[in-house]
Amino acid sequence: MSNAFIKKLSPPWVPARYGNAPYFWLLSFAMFAWKYLYMPLTGSEILLLAVSFLFFLPIYFYSFWISGWRIYLCILINCALGIAWARYNFGSSVFCIFAATMCSRIHNSRKAYEGLAAVALIVAAASFLMRLETYFWIPALIFSIPSGLGAIIGERLASSNASLLKKQEEVEYLAALAERERIARDLHDLLGHTLSVITLKAELAGKLMDRNPVACKKEIYDIEHTARQALAEVRAAVVGYRATGLAHELQSAKSVLDAAQVELRTEIDQLTLPPAVENVMALAVREAITNIIRHAKASQCEIKLSQGNGLARLEISDNGNTSHIDKLSKGNGLNGMTERVQALGGKLDLFVTQGLRIELSLPMKELI
Structure with a gap:
């Protein structure tokens, strides 16, 4: 885990698809400050808080990039941090909330929901066995479950949108390929036919040049008219529209x-x-x-x-x-x-x- 862990210590700390939201979520640690509105903050607590946050942050950002057993380890560590702080600061329930949202990074949907249930069970069991205050376990359970559910659903929706976008790009590519093939076929038909007509009329004009100048002049006029018409048809084919019609082709x-x-x-x-x-x-x-x-x-x-x-x-x-x-x-x-x-x-x-x-x-x- 060490190489990947060290690699993710450098920005960007979260995948681009999450935007800046993961950084704003960290503002929920303001819950820790609630206690100190009515109780003094000691030097030892400042040190422990600093150590806890410095330990939490790398794990938090690391959780966005991993899967498998590593994500389960990150979830357990966050639950342990929350329970360890529970006797001293009920705001530590925020660690358990982050543990619940980390379940969304489990790729298998069923296992993600099972992981969320396990977080709730761990919090409930620890609160009962350790007789923790309701100020800890009630927020931990009330906010963890909906936060985890929302994160899991949001992750699955984002994954579905990404898959849909990929399929849409494939459809657009195939449509563009089909359009190029259509234009290639149309240009072949247009140019092949027109050049054959021009060649035929040019040969005929050459034969009539000395024998019948009037007929030769008419054939040359037809060559010019055919070339202009072909140019217009090629332009129309390139933009995907051509309205010649069967009657026109029969006449031609x-x-x-x-x-x-x-x-x-x-x-x-x-x-x-x-x-x-x-x-x-x-x-x-x-x-x-x-x-x-x-x-x-x-x-x-x-x-x-x-x-x-x-x-x-x-x-x-x-x-x-x-x-x-x-x-x-x-x-x-x-x-x-x-x-x-x-x-x-x-x-x-x-x-x-x-x-x-x-x-x-x-x-x-x-x-x-």
Whole structure:
């Protein structure tokens, strides 16, 4: 005990979570002065009081940092100090009150209450056997029990608050991590699609430069418009908001596929989709069209949207080659699409037929 005891002799003497309260509690030793309002204070008593306080204070501050058998030892020492002084100064009951409050430092709640009961029993037994004055044992019992109960309850509440704060910090960390992943997925979809469109239109503009300057000028204008639109969407995604909508993505898909000379066929039922479902489907269309332009080398693309059994179903298929499917399955785009669908309780399937077919099924009910 000596090394830890010596270490705690230097400030801070109490853990920061207690604040300055433990120092103010020491003012309760004013009870010792009550006797000397009507009786003279002798030199021997001054010496004994000084020795007692100098012995008590290190033990008191030490009790804030320890556990196990050491805290029980501190409790017993304080009870002994109170009982030893009882015949000479009934204000010594304050030692027993401090012993009761030290029970709050016992980590096990049941043992803490048992320790408090033991303090009360020791005071009662010593008072009966030693026939101590009521001026000692009545305050010792009356104030020790509620003080000890309050300290134990307060300690448990502080511990619960600390645990709750720690869990809250973990939740905030996980939420921040999820938000970063969401932004990463969104930026991948936004930039991947937009850069593919810009590349395609730039290639087309290069081919039209000599043959059809008017059409070339239109493609260059489209590149500028697409770049500006992408910049706005990236800014919106960074702040957590993006309101493109499925209709906008279908219109954009038609424009891009026309530029790539891919025929688009659509069968779109008129549905009122929950915002979260519409957002996931819009992003799925964006990612699928990007993959068709980059890898599939398709001549036809078909998009179907329907509803049945409480589910919204989106199907995107093409007649292109399927040699890129392994690479597609390992890419960030498809993984991000799958994560979004699963987060809403939906399902995503890939089928290889004459080309690649992606099917999404999402519940129509908005998640709370």
